[in-house]
Each structure stands twice: as C-alpha cells, then as structure tokens.
C-alpha cells in the first residue's frame with residue numbers, strides 16, 4: 167500500500183488498495199472511502215505524484 171493522497175475530510179493519509187470490485191482509496195485516520203472507477207484514475211494519481219518528485223529533483227540545475 168502507498169501513501170498517495172490527502173484525505174479531503176481530515177487531511178490524513180490516504181492509501182490505495184483494491185478488492186474484488188476494483189481500486190479504492192481509504193483514509194487511514196477517519197476511514198473515508200472513495201471508489202476509483204478505473205485503473206486510469208489510479209495511474210493518474212501515481213503519475214502526478216511522480217511528476218511532483220521529479221520536478222523537485224530537477225530544480226537544482228547545473229552546478
């Protein structure tokens with residue numbers, strides 16, 4: 167499981183997980199649940215997170 171998002175209710179950590187029905191995200195603090203309709207949304211979240219990390223690294227530039 168991965169910490170990817172911030173819970174809209176309590177600003178706690180949200181983890182991604184999947185069961186028989188598909189992917190969903192759940193807050194580890196308050197139990198907030200949000201179904202993810204398809205894997206594309208999961209991949210989008212992962213991509214955005216990765217992009218944020220990369221842009222952080224690239225800030226240093228030459229030198």
Ligand SMILES: [Zn+2]
Nearest residue numbers: 173176193196
């Ligand atoms: Zn929460």
